[in-house]
Amino acid sequence: MVDISTRSKADNEESPLERQRRLMELLSQETRHSVIQTLVGHPEILASADEINHFIPSKSNKTVEEQLDVLVEADILTIYEYPPNKETRGFPWKFYGFTEYGTDILGEFNYLKGVPMTRSVHQKTRKPEKIERHEMAPRPSLPEPIRTAFRLDEEAE
Structure with a gap:
């Protein structure tokens, strides 16, 4: 491991x-x-572990979770919690999303230029009911600098 x-x-x-x-x-x-790429393309920029695993079918859940931990440890990602979802069956309450530092790094390495394309791919990908339910679950708010960095031109208007 690196x-x-x-x-x-x-x-x-x-x-x-x-x-x-x-x-x-x-x-x-x-x-x-x-x-x-999965998080960059997610319409809410926050995804549950199940959502992320769905978009990376070639890797085991354990492998994906290990790499999520590496990204959290490196301060690229963090875990955002939404405690009200604990009371709602079938809704996730923990979501992975970028930190402000992680968002800055994505900008520095031009990942943010791919947001429109990765969102389009995400929207057109078939998802089972569980993943659609996770995608529609309420989530915590992201800090303004992160929301601004991922805003598409048509969203800003």
């Missing part, structure tokens, strides 16, 4: 080229890249 140190320590101790190389390695690993 060595992912905390961003504050790594950002302070490494050259810009080393930082870029470390982040490219982090973002380009196959499963992590698929997780990122």
Whole structure:
């Protein structure tokens, strides 16, 4: 597994080229890249573990969860909780989404330019009832800088 140190320590101790190389390695690993693409394309930018697993069928749930943990540890993703969903059967209450730091990194590496295409792919993908229910579940609000970064031009108007 790739060595992912905390961003504050790594950002302070490494050259810009080393930082870029470390982040490219982090973002380009196959499963992590698929997780990122799934979240970039999600209409709410927050997805349950079941939703993410649905969009990465070639990997085991355990493998996806391990890579989600790596992305959380690297401060690219965080877990957003929505406790009211705990009372509603069939709704997830924990969602994965980008941190402000993670969103900045996506912008730096041009991932945000792909938002329209990945959203289109997401919308056109067939989903079983459980995944559609998860997709429609209420979610917590994202911080404004994250919502703004993922806003499509037609949404801003």
